[in-house]
Amino acid sequence: MSEVAKLAGVAISTVSRALANPGRVNEKTHAKIDAAARQLGYPPNAMARGLRIGKSNTIMIVLPGSLYYGASQVIPQILQSINKALIQSGYNLMIANLDRGAGSERHILDLPFGGAVRGAIILSSKSPEVDGRSLASAGLPIVSMLLDMSDAGLPSVVTNDHEAVRDVTAELIGLGHKRFLYLARPEGSYHDVERFGGVLKALDAAGMPENAVVRSGGNLDYQQGFQIGLEAVKDFVELAEKPTAVIATSDDMAISFMSRVQGLGFRIPGDLSIVSFDGSPVCEFCSPPLSTIEQPVTEMGEAAVALLLTCIEGAETSIERRKVIPSKLILRESMARPRIEQE
Amino acid sequence: MSEVAKLAGVAISTVSRALANPGRVNEKTHAKIDAAARQLGYPPNAMARGLRIGKSNTIMIVLPGSLYYGASQVIPQILQSINKALIQSGYNLMIANLDRGAGSERHILDLPFGGAVRGAIILSSKSPEVDGRSLASAGLPIVSMLLDMSDAGLPSVVTNDHEAVRDVTAELIGLGHKRFLYLARPEGSYHDVERFGGVLKALDAAGMPENAVVRSGGNLDYQQGFQIGLEAVKDFVELAEKPTAVIATSDDMAISFMSRVQGLGFRIPGDLSIVSFDGSPVCEFCSPPLSTIEQPVTEMGEAAVALLLTCIEGAETSIERRKVIPSKLILRESMARPRIEQE
DNA sequence: TTGTATGCGTTATCAT
DNA sequence: ATGATAACGCATACAA
Numbered sequence: 001m002s003e004v005a006k007l008a009g010v011a012i013s014t015v016s017r018a019l020a021n022p023g024r025v026n027e028k029t030h031a032k033i034d035a036a037a038r039q040l041g042y043p044p045n046a047m048a049r050g051l052r053i054g055k056s057n058t059i060m061i062v063l064p065g066s067l068y069y070g071a072s073q074v075i076p077q078i079l080q081s082i083n084k085a086l087i088q089s090g091y092n093l094m095i096a097n098l099d100r101g102a103g104s105e106r107h108i109l110d111l112p113f114g115g116a117v118r119g120a121i122i123l124s125s126k127s128p129e130v131d132g133r134s135l136a137s138a139g140l141p142i143v144s145m146l147l148d149m150s151d152a153g154l155p156s157v158v159t160n161d162h163e164a165v166r167d168v169t170a171e172l173i174g175l176g177h178k179r180f181l182y183l184a185r186p187e188g189s190y191h192d193v194e195r196f197g198g199v200l201k202a203l204d205a206a207g208m209p210e211n212a213v214v215r216s217g218g219n220l221d222y223q224q225g226f227q228i229g230l231e232a233v234k235d236f237v238e239l240a241e242k243p244t245a246v247i248a249t250s251d252d253m254a255i256s257f258m259s260r261v262q263g264l265g266f267r268i269p270g271d272l273s274i275v276s277f278d279g280s281p282v283c284e285f286c287s288p289p290l291s292t293i294e295q296p297v298t299e300m301g302e303a304a305v306a307l308l309l310t311c312i313e314g315a316e317t318s319i320e321r322r323k324v325i326p327s328k329l330i331l332r333e334s335m336a337r338p339r340i341e342q343e
Numbered sequence: 344m345s346e347v348a349k350l351a352g353v354a355i356s357t358v359s360r361a362l363a364n365p366g367r368v369n370e371k372t373h374a375k376i377d378a379a380a381r382q383l384g385y386p387p388n389a390m391a392r393g394l395r396i397g398k399s400n401t402i403m404i405v406l407p408g409s410l411y412y413g414a415s416q417v418i419p420q421i422l423q424s425i426n427k428a429l430i431q432s433g434y435n436l437m438i439a440n441l442d443r444g445a446g447s448e449r450h451i452l453d454l455p456f457g458g459a460v461r462g463a464i465i466l467s468s469k470s471p472e473v474d475g476r477s478l479a480s481a482g483l484p485i486v487s488m489l490l491d492m493s494d495a496g497l498p499s500v501v502t503n504d505h506e507a508v509r510d511v512t513a514e515l516i517g518l519g520h521k522r523f524l525y526l527a528r529p530e531g532s533y534h535d536v537e538r539f540g541g542v543l544k545a546l547d548a549a550g551m552p553e554n555a556v557v558r559s560g561g562n563l564d565y566q567q568g569f570q571i572g573l574e575a576v577k578d579f580v581e582l583a584e585k586p587t588a589v590i591a592t593s594d595d596m597a598i599s600f601m602s603r604v605q606g607l608g609f610r611i612p613g614d615l616s617i618v619s620f621d622g623s624p625v626c627e628f629c630s631p632p633l634s635t636i637e638q639p640v641t642e643m644g645e646a647a648v649a650l651l652l653t654c655i656e657g658a659e660t661s662i663e664r665r666k667v668i669p670s671k672l673i674l675r676e677s678m679a680r681p682r683i684e685q686e
Numbered sequence: 687t688t689g690t691a692t693g694c695g696t697t698a699t700c701a702t
Numbered sequence: 703a704t705g706a707t708a709a710c711g712c713a714t715a716c717a718a
Contacts, residue, residue: 001695001696002695010704010705011704011705011706012695012696012705012706013696013697013698013704013705013706013707014703014704014705016695016696016697016698017697017703017704020696020697024703025703025704026703026704029703029704038474041474041475041476043453043456043457043458044457044695044696045394045457045458045694045695045696046453046454046457046458046459047390047393047394047399047457047458047459047694047695047696048394048458048694048695048696048697048710049695049696049697050390050696050710051388051390051391051394051694051695051696051697051710051711051712052695052696052697052698052709052710053696053697053698053710054710056390058437065423067419068416068419068420068422068423069416069419069624070416070624070625071414071416071623071624071625073411073412073413073414075418075419075422076410076411076412076418076419077411079411079418079422079438080408080411080440083438083440084440084442087440087446087447087450092437092438092454092459093437093438094401094435094436094437094438095422095426095435095436095437095438097423097426097427097430099427103430103431104430107430110386110389111389111435113386114386114387114388114389114390115386115388115389115390115391115711116389116390116435131381131384132384133384224624226624226625226627226628229628252625255625255628256627256628258628259627259628259629259630259632260628262630280414281412281413281414281567281569282413282414282569282595282598282625284569284599284602285569285572285598285599285601285602285603286602287602287605287630289602344711344712345711353688353689354688354689354690355689355690355711355712356688356689356690356691356712356713356714357687357688357689359711359712359713359714360687360688360713360714363712363713367687368687368688369687369688372687372688387711387712388710388711388712390710390711390712391694391710391711391712391713392711392712392713393694393712394694394695394696394710394711394712395693395694395711395712395713395714396694396712396713396714397694458695687718688717688718689716689717689718690715690716690717690718691714691715691716691717692713692714692715692716693712693713693714694711694712694713695710696709696710697708697709697710698707698708698709698710699706699707699708699709700705700706700707700708701704701705701706701707702703702704702705702706
């Protein structure tokens with residue numbers, strides 16, 4: 001910077017002003033400085049700037065390991081939309097994986113406490129915590145995504161999990177289905193509560209009993225979606241009264257379930273209708289093409305960034321605590337009327 | 344840090360030494376300093392440290408937009424393995440998307456030139472370049488991954504694209520196949536050259552003519568894998584002499600091709616054998632289960648990190664220019680003998 | 687082994 | 703509107 005100042009014939013502080021505050025410097029000198037900077041190929045030093053102003057321009061995304069598996073595109077799409085939105089506002093994106101073991105938690109916490117990051121987008125219900133330090137205690141703006149953590153004080157961006165599942169269940173009921181198999185996420189998790197609640201709501205609205213739906217997979221703490229689908233097939237074959245519709249809470253579960261259950265001779269959608277959650281592009285090419293509830297992850301990513309930047313840039317106005325972006329049901333051949341009317 | 348020094352009753356420089364160079368300080372004082380630091384919850388400031396030593400501890404991964412789509416898990420798996428390996432060595436991972444438009448290129452270049460990153464892992468053949476600045480000219484250690492850029496002077500981590508495709512083609516020939524359809528990546532790209540070269544090599548070795556294989560999809564510059572598969576179906580139906588085997592260069596292409604072509608009444612593997620590339624977990628649940636060449640992306644990520652850190656930490660020894668990690672052919676039902684012997 | 691002092695590149699405060 | 707200067711938090715050369 002001092003070289004730029006020398007070449008432009010001004011003081012170093014003037015250069016700083018010209019490059020940072022576009023308004024506070026004479027137009028002519030500004031032009032001279034710009035020219036000098038370009039000529040010298042002057043690159044502003046991010047760390048010096050960060051040290052001086054006490055703030056970084058890096059945002060951290062906290063991803064649980066469980067999100068990394070499967071055919072859905074949530075991780076790539078989210079990363080892409082978030083990064084794009086951040087760059088437009090002059091921020092960078094840093095990845096923080098929340099794996100098992102204190103090592104990753106410590107690393108995640110070192111980032112904000114070391115002043116390296118300015119804000120965080122978190123996609124996990126459990127926030128890292130070690131040695132009494134937590135993400136929240138770092139005094140860092142945090143936005144939750146996918147999961148509603150607004151009760152814990154975190155602005156959240158979610159989709160309408162409950163209503164979407166309720167609606168598709170109602171749709172299945174309307175088609176004539178009376179017994180359901182529900183492939184669950186870990187029991188008690190946000191998504192499990194919301195989505196299974198949607199099933200129960202629809203049953204209730206139709207005057208059907210809660211035991212019209214059988215759960216599978218929810219007792220497993222952490223695993224691949226494909227595995228849940230395979231386990232669910234075992235549960236399915238043991239059921240005396242076979243469900244005619246399956247509601248899966250991820251495309252992976254649905255895909256492995258469908259594949260295996262077809263191998264056992266069950267016809268889809270003849271014997272069994274299936275609908276799942278996520279909206280992976282690959283669902284279109286399953287046989288039969290799989291109905292799925294598409295999560296608008298791109299929009300959710302953009303909304304999360306917008307919310308986070310609002311927190312960071314400290315708009316006086318009270319920030320939104322919870323933003324819901326509706327999902328979209330994509331109907332395909334895997335859903336139909338049950339072939340055999342029950343009872 | 345000064346507070347820690349005061350509490351421990353030592354000078355600030357001693358604290359610095361104790362925390363950075365574990366050897367150069369008395370054991371007793373070290374303990375005192377550690378205690379004081381813990382008591383105060385002292386977090387070292389990453390930016391101040393970076394400014395002082397002139398180096399950052401952040402690594403950048405440059406991802407082309409084209410990698411983001413599809414059912415394969417390359418992006419998540421690579422990110423996970425790279426990040427894990429980096430953390431173990433005390434580095435952080437920053438994402439840089441190489442999208443179309445100069446905006447993203449400029450942003451990518453600002454990172455190294457601004458001193459924000461210490462090294463880069465690049466998964467694209469075209470390195471960003473704007474205003475005469477390029478990634479290479481930033482004087483930054485760079486490692487290429489997936490693509491062999493060792494000719495351009497970049498240490499590279501790749502899989503054995505050529506040999507893997509050659510071998511699987513030979514396997515198909517051994518099964519009795521005589522005509523092939525090849526679903527290509529963008530023509531002339533590294534992967535296209537390597538993999539299609541493998542097909543030709545196998546044909547040659549079997550004394551078969553080059554026109555035993557028909558290419559599809561390579562004329563398209565940039566698009567989703569699924570789309571290539573759909574286009575290929577159009578090409579396929581127009582062929583007078585139908586191939587009996589399809590070699591796809593991504594699972595996405597294979598999945599959409601297989602889905603559509605089955606819809607037209609072709610039987611797999613009866614009428615048509617299919618093998619693809621990537622090793623996505625979802626292939627196991629296709630109907631029929633899809634043979635695929637599994638890219639060892641996790642090991643490749645780890646190797647890329649190891650290579651990059653070698654460059655950074657400047658081992659005197661000459662660094663490896665090209666590391667090949669072999670892929671693994673996963674044979675499933677989509678490959679079989681052709682039902683109808685030709686001619 | 688430990689303390690003192692300087693500088694990394696930038697921004698902000700205070701003069702001019 | 704611009705220039706001089708201090709300070710951000712840390713690491714190191716040097717002195718003790």
